[in-house]
Every structure is written in structure tokens, then in C-alpha cells.
Amino acid sequence: MRKEEIITELKKSDQNFVTIAIADIDGVLRGKTISRKKFLKSLENHIGFCDVIFGWDTEDKSYEETSATGWHTGYPDGEISLDLKTFRKCSWNNDLPIVLADFSPSEKISGICPRTLLKKISEKAKEMGFSATYSCEFEWYNFQETPQSLAEKKGIDPTPMTPGMFGYSVLRASQKGEFYNDLLTHLPDFGIPLEVLHLETGDGVYEAAIEHADVLEAADRSVLFKTAVKEIASRHQITASFMAKWNVALPGSSGHIHQSLWDLDRNRNLFFDPSEENKMSRLMRQFIAGQLTCLPAILPMYAPTVNSYKRLVEGSWAPTSVSWGMDNRTTALRVINVDEDSMRLETRVPGADANPYLSMAASLASGLFGIENELALDLPVTRGSDYKRGNKHPLPKNLHEATERMKTSEFPSALFGDSFTDHFIKTREWEWKEFNGSVTDWEMKRYFEII
Numbered sequence: 251m252r253k254e255e256i257i258t259e260l261k262k263s264d265q266n267f268v269t270i271a272i273a274d275i276d277g278v279l280r281g282k283t284i285s286r287k288k289f290l291k292s293l294e295n296h297i298g299f300c301d302v303i304f305g306w307d308t309e310d311k312s313y314e315e316t317s318a319t320g321w322h323t324g325y326p327d328g329e330i331s332l333d334l335k336t337f338r339k340c341s342w343n344n345d346l347p348i349v350l351a352d353f354s355p356s357e358k359i360s361g362i363c364p365r366t367l368l369k370k371i372s373e374k375a376k377e378m379g380f381s382a383t384y385s386c387e388f389e390w391y392n393f394q395e396t397p398q399s400l401a402e403k404k405g406i407d408p409t410p411m412t413p414g415m416f417g418y419s420v421l422r423a424s425q426k427g428e429f430y431n432d433l434l435t436h437l438p439d440f441g442i443p444l445e446v447l448h449l450e451t452g453d454g455v456y457e458a459a460i461e462h463a464d465v466l467e468a469a470d471r472s473v474l475f476k477t478a479v480k481e482i483a484s485r486h487q488i489t490a491s492f493m494a495k496w497n498v499a500l501p502g503s504s505g506h507i508h509q510s511l512w513d514l515d516r517n518r519n520l521f522f523d524p525s526e527e528n529k530m531s532r533l534m535r536q537f538i539a540g541q542l543t544c545l546p547a548i549l550p551m552y553a554p555t556v557n558s559y560k561r562l563v564e565g566s567w568a569p570t571s572v573s574w575g576m577d578n579r580t581t582a583l584r585v586i587n588v589d590e591d592s593m594r595l596e597t598r599v600p601g602a603d604a605n606p607y608l609s610m611a612a613s614l615a616s617g618l619f620g621i622e623n624e625l626a627l628d629l630p631v632t633r634g635s636d637y638k639r640g641n642k643h644p645l646p647k648n649l650h651e652a653t654e655r656m657k658t659s660e661f662p663s664a665l666f667g668d669s670f671t672d673h674f675i676k677t678r679e680w681e682w683k684e685f686n687g688s689v690t691d692w693e694m695k696r697y698f699e700i701i
Contacts, residue, residue, distance in 0.1 A: 269348040274303045277605030298327030301359040328357040341439040361669035364607035371615045380511040385462035386472040389503040392454040395489040410453035417451035429486040452500045472606035494601030495560035502561030503602035510594040522593040529587045535627040540620020547659035549652040551612035552600040556685045559648045564637040572643040575632040615665040653678040
């Protein structure tokens with residue numbers, strides 16, 4: 251909808267409020283609901299938003315030693331810009347409108363905004379003559395819990411929505427038909443068109459594939475998808491979790507990225523060349539080489555939490571090394587080469603816990619790096635199980651190791667700029683410090699009585 255159409259519709263409607271929201275460094279939407287009058291006024295003037303949303307973690311604890319924002323800045327309001335292209339109505343919530351926003355370019359804080367970062371990299375792709383087409387598929391677990399019941403359990407041992415491993419089950423979907431059908435109804439109405447929704451293997455786990463779009467729209471859809479699923483689930487007394495690995499005995503939850511580069515008119519898939527081996531164009535091979543080269547140094551962009559690395563283990567449908575293969579689900583990168591329309595690269599490293607703006611920014615920036623530097627795809631295609639392959643290039647094993655790798659590499663600043671890179675690294679160091687300063691249930695069970 252164009253700006254004029256939105257204004258006309260709001261003035262005619264009975265809707266008196268609009269939600270505005272910004273995704274924080276972890277991809278969590280932070281927002282507020284403002285009056286229709288204030289919203290319409292903000293379209294002509296500016297509107298402020300506290301920059302603390304980039305200065306705290308998921309528990310609202312303020313980061314230490316970050317320069318862009320913190321107690322030392324006083325957490326001021328920054329001017330934000332509303333992106334009316336993201337205007338949607340929450341059909342499950344009385345059609346309450348929502349609009350995504352960024353901090354204005356004139357604001358210092360905009361340099362660490364995940365959505366702004368992706369916009370810059372998308373613009374770079376266009377300047378190079380490419381239209382970046384992306385989509386994301388998510389796996390997530392659903393639990394028969396409410397925030398209150400989880401608090402009473404201290405967040406331990408949640409009850410799965412349905413029991414047992416039953417992937418692609420039509421029966422299980424029908425047994426929670428009201429929730430399942432609400433997802434099928436409300437998500438497309440919310441501007442998140444689905445290609446697929448089905449049960450995955452695991453207790454109460456679903457998988458959804460979102461239709462492809464321009465990379466920024468794809469990331470917007472992904473962030474809004476996670477929030478929408480959580481909101482719709484809560485109306486059925488269900489908690490939806492996008493944690494990467496909630497149970498060591500069950501598969502993890504992925505957030506795979508599908509991507510391709512097209513010409514600016516979106517008429518030709520530049521990854522496709524029927525005259526080349528596996529139909530992979532030279533451009534695609536350079537793009538893959540760029541991702542593989544940068545991957546170990548930017549892994550926290552794909553795997554941002556302590557828990558992320560519990561998913562990246564052998565036999566878990568997740569990668570463990572710098573690797574690529576043709577239609578291979580054990581490698582970091584999977585090439586899908588059926589025909590020109592569907593020719594694409596699947597980056598299988600991100601979990602469902604990744605910030606879509608950052609994981610897509612990382613994949614696109616590193617792919618463009620490969621094209622700019624005409625990198626050769628030296629690593630051979632992996633055939634069969636990558637878990638059994640010798641002479642591997644393993645990924646960092648935990649968030650601390652991955653963050654240290656990122657901190658000592660020149661790639662992150664070259665790809666994302668000094669301001670964002672410095673801030674993001676400090677937030678991941680904070681995440682590790684918070685984890686290291688806690689006593690886990692595992693420690694209590696193992697040591698409390700016996701040691």
C-alpha cells in the first residue's frame with residue numbers, strides 16, 4: 251500500500267491505534283502502540299524511540315562497555331523512520347496495524363541497527379547489478395504452556411504440545427487443528443505467504459517455508475513471522491519456541507536461508523547456467539566461495555547464542571564444518587539445481603534463534619565478497635555424509651570460540667563496518683559472560699549431592 255492509501259484507510263477505519271516496532275540486536279521486536287493521530291502526525295514529522303533497545307540483552311540487562319549506547323549516553327530518544335512498505339494488519343488481533351521502523355540515518359545509533367545493515371548490503375548488491383532474492387524456512391517447537399505455567403516451572407521441563415516423533419504427520423496436525431488452521435489463515439493475511447507448513451520430527455515441532463522475495467522483504471517477513479506465530483500460539487494456550495536446541499535428545503530448530511541472485515529486472519536467475527557443471531554459473535560458484543571463506547569468522551551472525559552451538563553437532567541435520575554439497579543436508583551450504591526458477595543456495599548454518607536481518611546480511615555480504623574478489627570454489631563438493639568425511643574444516647564449537655574468531659578476523663569489519671562489528675562482538679561477549687556467570691541445572695544435578 252502507498253502512503254496515501256494507508257492514510258486514507260486509517261482515517262476511514264474505526265482503528266484508533268497503530269503498533270510501531272524495531273528489531274533489536276537479537277531480532278526480537280521491540281515496539282509500542284501509539285494513537286492514530288500520533289501515527290499520522292509522525293508521517294510528516296519525526297517520532298522518537300529510546301535507543302536502549304540496542305543497549306540491552308533479551309532480559310533487558312544493559313550491556314557493558316558498548317560505545318554506541320549505554321548508561322554513559324543516558325539512553326536518549328533517537329529519531330526513527332517508519333517504513334510504510336511494511337504496513338500490515340494483525341488479523342488475529344482485531345486488525346491492529348503494525349509498521350516496522352529504523353533509526354534515521356542521521357542518528358549515530360543507526361550504525362548498529364540490524365535492519366539498516368541489511369538495507370545497506372542490499373543496496374550494494376543492486377549497485378553491482380544484482381537483485382537478491384531470499385526466503386527463510388523455520389522449525390520451531392510448540393508447548394502446552396503459558397508464560398505463567400512456565401514461570402511456575404522455572405522454565406524447566408515444558409510439556410510438548412503433542413508427544414512423540416511423528417514427522418509429516420497429518421494426524422498430529424488435525425489434533426491441533428484450530429491452532430494449525432489459524433496459522434494457515436492468519437499468516438498469509440498478515441503478508442507472510444507460506445509455501446509449506448507441516449510437522450517435523452520431534453515432539454510438537456512444526457516447519458514453515460515462507461515464499462521468496464527481495465532480501466529486505468524476506469527478512470521483514472521472517473521477523474514478523476516469529477512474532478506472529480508466538481502471538482497466535484498464545485491464543486491457544488500454547489508457547490512457541492524458536493530456541494535452537496531445547497532438548498539434547500531431539501533435533502534442533504533451524505532457520506535455513508534460501509537465496510539466489512537475479513538481474514535487476516528479475517527476469518534471469520544469475521546462479522543458473524545450463525552449460526556449466528551442475529548448472530552452476532561462475533557467479534554462483536564465486537558466491538559460494540565467498541560464504542565458505544568468511545563463514546568461520548562471522549559464525550555468530552548465524553549462531554548468536556550459547557544454545558546455538560548445541561544444534562551444530564553431528565547427526566543433528568545441522569552442519570559441523572565449512573562444506574558444501576549438491577542437495578546434501580549434512581553440509582553448511584546446499585545447492586538446489588532443479589531448474590532456473592528454483593536454482594538456489596541454501597545456507598543451513600542458522601538456527602531458528604538467529605536474527606534474520608543479521609543472518610541474511612551475513613550470507614549476502616560474504617557472497618558478494620566472493621564475487622568482488624572472484625574467489626575460486628576450491629573446496630570439493632561433499633558427497634554422502636559430511637559427518638563421516640575426513641580432513642574437515644570444523645566450525646567453532648561454542649559462542650566464546652566463535653566470537654574470538656570474529657574478533658581477530660579482518661572479514662567482519664570489511665563486510666559490515668567497524669561500528670556494527672564492534673558493537674555486535676561486545677554483545678556476544680556479554681552473552682557468554684552472562685552464561686559463564688550462572689550455575690546450570692546440569693551442574694546442580696551432577697555436583698550438589700555427590701561431589
